[in-house]
Amino acid sequence: MKNILYKLFEHQYLGREEAREILQNIVQAKYSEAQVASLITVFLMRNISVEELCGFRDALLEMRIPVNLDEFSPIDIVGTGGDGKNTFNISTASCFTVAGAGFPVVKHGNYGATSVSGASNVMEQHGIKFTTENDKLRRSLEMCNIAYLHAPLFNPAMKAVAPVRKALAVRTFFNILGPLVNPVLPKYQLLGVYNLSLLRLYNYIFQESSANYAIVHSLDGYDEISLTAEFKIATNANEKIYTPESLGFPRYNESELYGGDKPEDAARIFDNVMNNIATEAQKNVVIINAAFAINIIQSEKSIYECIDIARESLESGKALLTLKKFIDLNS
Template sequence: MKSLLTQLYAREPLSRSAAYEMLSRVGNGAASDMEIAAVVSAINMRPNVLSEIQGFRDAMLELAHPIDLGGLETIDIVGTGGDGKDTFNVSTLSSFVVAGAGYPVTKHGSYGVSSSVGSSDVLVALGVNFTNNQSQLLATLDRAGICFFHAPLFHPAMKNVVPVRKGLKVRSFFNLLGPLLNPARPAYSLLGTYDRQVARVYDYILQDAPRQAYTIVHALDGYDEISLTGPAAVRSRTGSTILEPGDFGFDRLAQRDLYGGSTAEAGKKIFLSVLDNTATIAQRNVVCANAGLAIRTIHPERSLTDCVAEAAESLASGNARGVLKRLL
């Protein structure tokens, strides 16, 4: 570990194999908290390196608890977090809306570390129980159209990292890795990033998974999702573009419209209000925009506005609310 840390502090990029070795040591408990903090700090002080992210991802997926979907094609809607915006749980809500529209969702997420309330925090507040038992998860997916992969149960390597991340309370490369680590390797992914350069890294990595269709989003004002507060850069296997709020059929929002509060109970209140169709127009619109883009990831031949309309119908009809009821 000493030689790898020396290389990092000299700002020399790690090869994919060296990065794999480093994170394998961390995951296997062979690195101290001080060494883990040193790794996080050294990597935070310079731009992301593709070979390092690839190697870190290789190690994490190798150590992960596997899930076999038996060929079922699902979608994950997930962001890096770490954008510092304190929005409500847009990606998690979008997942329920997409499931309500009839598309199976395998959602990967965890507790908030660099943000106030993560997807796991709000789901616990709603009464969701987590498991990594494959038969139970597949039964839940069949019944509710969604199941949740709580990252600590699927990535035991992270138990060695969580105390350090909570102590540092800063965004790290683990934020970047999270959306790339869904243990089910879903056929479709909508991934949000806090940084445009991170979006490019994702694009390079996912190009090597030819069977996976993906959309990568970075709002130009810093959100790791479609925020409708301004334009967003969007990438897929077929190219890149800039989407404005009007492309979704919506007006531009203000940042205050998306505030989610600082507690899981506040997040739960907004979550239920969206599903119960009592939320603000802004909250409803931003969820429909992200859910619509997720549906378009599955059906790229369809117009974005048609996909957004399908998402809106999932909410208005109560189908998205029914997903939560069946999940619980």
């Protein structure tokens, strides 16, 4: 590891195979926590390359616990995290809204590393028991259109670096890797990123895959559609910048999306959204993210039609019913 660190400190880059081997060694505990922390820190000081990211991804996918849910053609909605905005669980609420509208969702998530509440935090707040059993995950999809994969159970490298990530409490390249290593390899994906360079990086990687995708970035720094500013969407077909107003929404303040100071605060907002008693800003930001996810699956529909589908799922109680069934099946 010492030689690897010197190489990186001298502003050199890792090859794809070299990156793959390093991550495998991390999982096998061949490096100390201090060495792993130093490695992670390098990628806070410069952008990760396509070769490095692909190598790390290769290692994670090779070591993952396999899950086969291909027959559902599911979607995942996920953000990289690390935007420093500490929002409530927008992508998780969007997943239940999409599932409530009748579309299969396989959400891949983790505890919050740089925010108060990640997807796994809000799941645990609702009594969800994480599982790797394929039959249980399939049944959850069959019964309520959604299954949840807690990343550390399926990706041993995520578990191996969890203490270091928690101690550092800053975004790392594992935030970038997370959306690329859903063990199901979902057919559809809505991915939020916290800057434009990441949008370009993911766009390059996804173009080489068979996934139908949209990568989103709010230009004021959110890793999701926040409706606080213009936002950019990159898909298989094109790139486009939207304003909230062009889609029929007002612009909101950042404070209106704040997730609180502890996981319980974020879980309460999540519940308010699901029960359709949240503020207009909280509800609409979930609707717009869910709408773009639906639009990936049903690209023949306009985004305005998809907004209507997402709104009906949330306001009719279908999303809430989906959440309740999911809790019954998985707690």
